Amino acid sequence: MGPAAWVVRPLVSTICLTTVAGPTRSPGGYAEPVLPYASYLRVYEPLAALSPAAREALAHDLDSAVDPAATLVSEQATVLNRTVASAAIGVDNLHTYAPYVLRLAGRSYYCPADMPLRSWLSLTSLIDSLGDANVQLLLPPESITMVDEGFLSWRRAHPEAVPHVRQTTWGVPRTWFVLVADDERELYDASGSSSIRYRARVTDARRRVARAQRVLHQVIDESDLREEMQDLACWLDEFDAASWVELDYAGVAQFLKGELDDDRSAADIHRVLTALGSADWAAAGEAYRRFESRWRVVNAHERAN
Numbered sequence: 001m002g003p004a005a006w007v008v009r010p011l012v013s014t015i016c017l018t019t020v021a022g023p024t025r026s027p028g029g030y031a032e033p034v035l036p037y038a039s040y041l042r043v044y045e046p047l048a049a050l051s052p053a054a055r056e057a058l059a060h061d062l063d064s065a066v067d068p069a070a071t072l073v074s075e076q077a078t079v080l081n082r083t084v085a086s087a088a089i090g091v092d093n094l095h096t097y098a099p100y101v102l103r104l105a106g107r108s109y110y111c112p113a114d115m116p117l118r119s120w121l122s123l124t125s126l127i128d129s130l131g132d133a134n135v136q137l138l139l140p141p142e143s144i145t146m147v148d149e150g151f152l153s154w155r156r157a158h159p160e161a162v163p164h165v166r167q168t169t170w171g172v173p174r175t176w177f178v179l180v181a182d183d184e185r186e187l188y189d190a191s192g193s194s195s196i197r198y199r200a201r202v203t204d205a206r207r208r209v210a211r212a213q214r215v216l217h218q219v220i221d222e223s224d225l226r227e228e229m230q231d232l233a234c235w236l237d238e239f240d241a242a243s244w245v246e247l248d249y250a251g252v253a254q255f256l257k258g259e260l261d262d263d264r265s266a267a268d269i270h271r272v273l274t275a276l277g278s279a280d281w282a283a284a285g286e287a288y289r290r291f292e293s294r295w296r297v298v299n300a301h302e303r304a305n
Contacts, residue, residue: 041166044102044109049240062166182267195253202243
């Protein structure tokens with residue numbers, strides 16, 4: 001499966017890249033909060049599982065402090081700085097972006113930012129959704145050509161690269177919750193505001209996706225949903241079996257306000273799958289309506305923006 005198979009829903013600011021010193025700080029010394037509209041799916045691999053190029057790029061970050069929220073704030077500040085500074089687009093192939101670092105049971109796992117690849121995939125997704133003519137109204141054609149040439153050069157040097165990070169805006173896709181379980185859920189401080197993340201072994205995530213595919217194949221005739229599940233399965237298969245996957249609400253959690261403690265979205269999705277597998281349509285409908293009503297409020301912010 002080629003690189004185009006991992007096109008993600010566009011987060012336009014990811015397209016525009018430059019280098020900044022890091023997140024701004026408030027007078028109290030705290031990093032600025034994460035932006036409210038994006039959520040993320042990340043895979044952390046053991047260092048030995050990364051490509052030689054990725055290991056070399058991470059050489060100076062192997063002992064980085066474990067603070068995913070600070071890493072995210074820095075990443076978001078980087079792309080926003082470029083978005084505000086210029087209408088042109090470009091991919092910075094030379095700058096090394098700090099990885100996300102996860103340490104569990106004495107072992108370290110790394111999630112490279114993969115900025116050049118993610119930027120290109122976001123741009124192609126934007127073009128697909130808007131069409132060439134509309135994109136040219138927003139972005140100068142010469143900038144698109146420059147990025148095209150830059151990405152092809154980067155891809156030749158990194159032919160096997162797969163993005164370790166997926167992202168979406170104004171919500172969390174229902175299919176992402178298939179990968180995780182309720183007992184893998186935790187509240188955490190997302191740079192000054194509460195958020196939710198789940199962390200699961202990739203092997204468990206693959207097993208859950210395979211189970212969901214079997215159930216959906218039997219009872220659901222929705223091609224888009226099945227394609228989403230197949231895309232996730234193929235993506236997970238690209239990573240080492242010792243890896244971990246992280247579903248991070250990040251700033252999207254701000255739209256759930258006081259409902260974070262009661263949010264059990266992964267449990268709801270697995271109740272739906274269990275009920276569908278046993279042909280209990282009433283229970284499946286009840287669980288999905290509960291899930292949908294929670295996220296409908298968050299999704300509505302996309303139309304407002």
